[in-house]
Amino acid sequence: MLPDASAVRARWARVQDQLRADDVDAMIVVKPQNTFYLSGYTPMIYSHPVLVVLPAVGDPVFVLHALRAHSSRQTSLITDIRPYGRWAREIGPDHWWQVLADVLAERGLSGGRIGVEGEFLPLNHHRTMERALPAATFTDSGPALMRARYVKDAAELESFRIACEIADAGMDAALTAKRERRSEVEVSAAAMRTMQEVWSTRHPDRLAMDFGNLEGGVFNALWAYSLVGDRVPMNSAPPTTRRPAEGEIQWTVIWTAVDGMHAENERSAAIGRLDAERQRAFEALLAIRDEAQDVLRPGRSCADVYEAARAAYRRHGYGDYLPGRVGHGLGLGPHEQPSLGPGENLVLAPGMTLTFEPNLRIPSFGGLQHSDSLVITDDGFEYLTRTRRDLIQV
Amino acid sequence: MLPDASAVRARWARVQDQLRADDVDAMIVVKPQNTFYLSGYTPMIYSHPVLVVLPAVGDPVFVLHALRAHSSRQTSLITDIRPYGRWAREIGPDHWWQVLADVLAERGLSGGRIGVEGEFLPLNHHRTMERALPAATFTDSGPALMRARYVKDAAELESFRIACEIADAGMDAALTAKRERRSEVEVSAAAMRTMQEVWSTRHPDRLAMDFGNLEGGVFNALWAYSLVGDRVPMNSAPPTTRRPAEGEIQWTVIWTAVDGMHAENERSAAIGRLDAERQRAFEALLAIRDEAQDVLRPGRSCADVYEAARAAYRRHGYGDYLPGRVGHGLGLGPHEQPSLGPGENLVLAPGMTLTFEPNLRIPSFGGLQHSDSLVITDDGFEYLTRTRRDLIQV
Numbered sequence: 180m181l182p183d184a185s186a187v188r189a190r191w192a193r194v195q196d197q198l199r200a201d202d203v204d205a206m207i208v209v210k211p212q213n214t215f216y217l218s219g220y221t222p223m224i225y226s227h228p229v230l231v232v233l234p235a236v237g238d239p240v241f242v243l244h245a246l247r248a249h250s251s252r253q254t255s256l257i258t259d260i261r262p263y264g265r266w267a268r269e270i271g272p273d274h275w276w277q278v279l280a281d282v283l284a285e286r287g288l289s290g291g292r293i294g295v296e297g298e299f300l301p302l303n304h305h306r307t308m309e310r311a312l313p314a315a316t317f318t319d320s321g322p323a324l325m326r327a328r329y330v331k332d333a334a335e336l337e338s339f340r341i342a343c344e345i346a347d348a349g350m351d352a353a354l355t356a357k358r359e360r361r362s363e364v365e366v367s368a369a370a371m372r373t374m375q376e377v378w379s380t381r382h383p384d385r386l387a388m389d390f391g392n393l394e395g396g397v398f399n400a401l402w403a404y405s406l407v408g409d410r411v412p413m414n415s416a417p418p419t420t421r422r423p424a425e426g427e428i429q430w431t432v433i434w435t436a437v438d439g440m441h442a443e444n445e446r447s448a449a450i451g452r453l454d455a456e457r458q459r460a461f462e463a464l465l466a467i468r469d470e471a472q473d474v475l476r477p478g479r480s481c482a483d484v485y486e487a488a489r490a491a492y493r494r495h496g497y498g499d500y501l502p503g504r505v506g507h508g509l510g511l512g513p514h515e516q517p518s519l520g521p522g523e524n525l526v527l528a529p530g531m532t533l534t535f536e537p538n539l540r541i542p543s544f545g546g547l548q549h550s551d552s553l554v555i556t557d558d559g560f561e562y563l564t565r566t567r568r569d570l571i572q573v
Numbered sequence: 574m575l576p577d578a579s580a581v582r583a584r585w586a587r588v589q590d591q592l593r594a595d596d597v598d599a600m601i602v603v604k605p606q607n608t609f610y611l612s613g614y615t616p617m618i619y620s621h622p623v624l625v626v627l628p629a630v631g632d633p634v635f636v637l638h639a640l641r642a643h644s645s646r647q648t649s650l651i652t653d654i655r656p657y658g659r660w661a662r663e664i665g666p667d668h669w670w671q672v673l674a675d676v677l678a679e680r681g682l683s684g685g686r687i688g689v690e691g692e693f694l695p696l697n698h699h700r701t702m703e704r705a706l707p708a709a710t711f712t713d714s715g716p717a718l719m720r721a722r723y724v725k726d727a728a729e730l731e732s733f734r735i736a737c738e739i740a741d742a743g744m745d746a747a748l749t750a751k752r753e754r755r756s757e758v759e760v761s762a763a764a765m766r767t768m769q770e771v772w773s774t775r776h777p778d779r780l781a782m783d784f785g786n787l788e789g790g791v792f793n794a795l796w797a798y799s800l801v802g803d804r805v806p807m808n809s810a811p812p813t814t815r816r817p818a819e820g821e822i823q824w825t826v827i828w829t830a831v832d833g834m835h836a837e838n839e840r841s842a843a844i845g846r847l848d849a850e851r852q853r854a855f856e857a858l859l860a861i862r863d864e865a866q867d868v869l870r871p872g873r874s875c876a877d878v879y880e881a882a883r884a885a886y887r888r889h890g891y892g893d894y895l896p897g898r899v900g901h902g903l904g905l906g907p908h909e910q911p912s913l914g915p916g917e918n919l920v921l922a923p924g925m926t927l928t929f930e931p932n933l934r935i936p937s938f939g940g941l942q943h944s945d946s947l948v949i950t951d952d953g954f955e956y957l958t959r960t961r962r963d964l965i966q967v
Binding site: 220267297364375387502 | 772784826895933
């Protein structure tokens with residue numbers, strides 16, 4: 180579900196705690212995931228800049244194009260909305276940076292230390308901010324905001340469960356299509372058609388949009404792609420008309436977003452009987468996963484999980500095929516921090532949502548990967564994608 | 574279709590002409606649309622940086638994560654591929670910026686004038702480039718690359734036609750669902766299910782992916798949303814369970830991407846009989862479009878089209894409801910330059926692809942907007958979306 184006013188206030192407070200700890204006076208937030216996180220509002224199309232000014236103390240202000248004034252007034256939980264530009268009878272100052280400068284002046288922060296999202300903010304927007312706020316100094320507060328987002332709140336967790344449910348329905352359809360020996364494109368389209376059906380009939384009160392780039396919008400994010408045999412090591416690639424042969428492995432990747440929260444469900448399936456090499460690899464990968472997953476619990480670090488996986492890969496004779504990471508955060512981003520990778524010292528805590536996906540890419544026959552979405556609980560973790568996760572044969 | 578080697582070489586040459594005209598020695602390209610434009614390759618997921626180094630003279634180099642080494646070797650038309658990072662047995666230098674510095678040193682350009690994409694390049698990437706190339710100077714070459722993209726080549730135009738065809742099929746399904754008085758979500762899902770079917774059966778050899786942000790990927794971009802009655806002035810918003818009442822106007826927006834090329838098909842439909850105010854507005858909007866569209870031809874500027882629209886809005890008594898623009902470029906971006914707006918002096922030329930979408934947003938009853946994808950021809954333009962574009966009543 181979308182956050183209510185008190186949930187959003189708690190988010191502001193969490194980010195503000197981080198900003199104050201970093202001696203930042205205000206943050207200018209432009210990344211669509213983050214403006215949604217702080218407001219519960221999405222214009223869905225982001226080609227006119229959408230900015231939240233979040234002071235370290237006090238309520239935030241929304242700076243939006245006149246085109247979005249009406250919609251933001253309907254649904255934003257940030258209620259101080261300042262339009263720029265003009266659209267029909269809605270008229271503000273010409274440029275977003277004029278409104279931004281006004282807002283910071285009002286708060287007495289024109290000469291303050293201003294946080295921005297270094298991992299996202301386009302260079303030209305930053306240059307414009309520097310010109311509009313000549314007395315300000317700028318610093319990267321992207322990590323501060325991300326720290327506030329690591330542990331999901333009740334609204335996010337509830338949406339995440341539904342994202343997992345829809346992904347499972349998509350995977351059921353994909354497995355049926357694989358049983359019928361369908362092509363990569365046909366498997367993908369079957370999963371996507373089913374997910375549209377499940378969304379529109381079972382969960383029509385949910386947002387299925389996503390946060391794209393600043394040139395457009397992503398109206399719907401119930402997606403699948405499938406790769407067969409020697410195409411699996413491409414990892415991510417548009418699906419083709421390639422059909423599986425008996426004894427190959429077909430891999431399907433499903434990503435969903437519900438109320439902005441992303442889930443992953445990925446499955447490898449044996450098409451008929453596997454030869455000895457593939458059979459052994461599939462069994463080994465399942466064992467590697469089962470051994471490493473015990474470390475997914477509060478108090479252990481992301482690197483601990485990766486090192487447990489590394490040891491298991493070696494134990495099963497696949498040490499040369501260790502991937503760069505074995506999972507990553509899921510949230511308003513589909514690939515958000517943290518990585519379950521080497522050197523990531525972040526300690527797991529209840530309410531973090533992750534995908535766990537040890538995998539093998541072996542040029543001689545392709546690749547293998549199950550990926551499940553999970554939440555860290557008080558004493559371990561819970562898988563929220565529920566497709567069978569054994570050696571699937573169709 | 575995807576470009577072949579000679580088409581991609583022509584793209585390099587067009588961009589290089591622009592770079593030399595700006596005295597730029599090399600461009601570092603990071604924006605997914607642009608790396609695809611220059612290589613014909615998409616990893617679909619962009620969370621590990623993908624960079625093209627395009628010198629002003631000579632062939633470009635691809636810098637990619639080890640995870641993408643295999644797939645890029647399969648399909649990229651840039652053949653000089655330099656992986657960074659490690660994934661299983663594929664091992665390069667740890668960081669992309671190390672490879673970048675090596676490539677520029679090889680070409681003798683470490684101290685050169687380097688173009689970047691100011692409208693996209695994340696601030697932190699830019700800082701990293703500045704540290705990796707301390708003797709270089711940086712400048713914004715985003716506009717230079719965009720200028721090279723304005724006129725579409727044969728591969729792009731062919732893909733654009735299919736994007737329009739799939740969008741039309743989606744709109745047919747949406748209109749059928751409106752006839753059945755379906756909700757916003759149901760209309761949207763019906764269109765998306767149909768477009769999956771058309772893609773997977775009629776055009777399965779086409780890419781239906783899109784370019785998202787740097788946190789993930791967009792596997793599929795055959796999208797729709799629909800808004801009813803007083804929700805139309807929200808312009809873009811996730812669809813809901815709202816159903817239309819008789820006499821309301823329901824608006825559906827369809828965006829598709831085929832081989833990266835975006836099309837739009839948007840239609841307002843009267844649900845039953847309209848009252849006099851809505852009827853008059855709908856008829857006026859169609860007249861405004863018909864009068865302004867005569868200016869869509871080679872030799873006229875984008876601003877000329879807007880001014881023709883402005884005059885027509887006034888003539889029909891809707892001067893107060895003039896939108897901020899009446900269309901925009903379509904291409905590898907869904908909202909790319911140019912805007913059909915005030916002050917845009919770009920002159921239209923054959924092979925430019927645009928959407929044309931005069932519209933009305935009137936708080937008392939909602940809004941009206943047909944949007945059609947078109948190509949500028951030698952002596953005018955051709956609409957490539959072909960859904961009926963009159964006063965649609967269902």
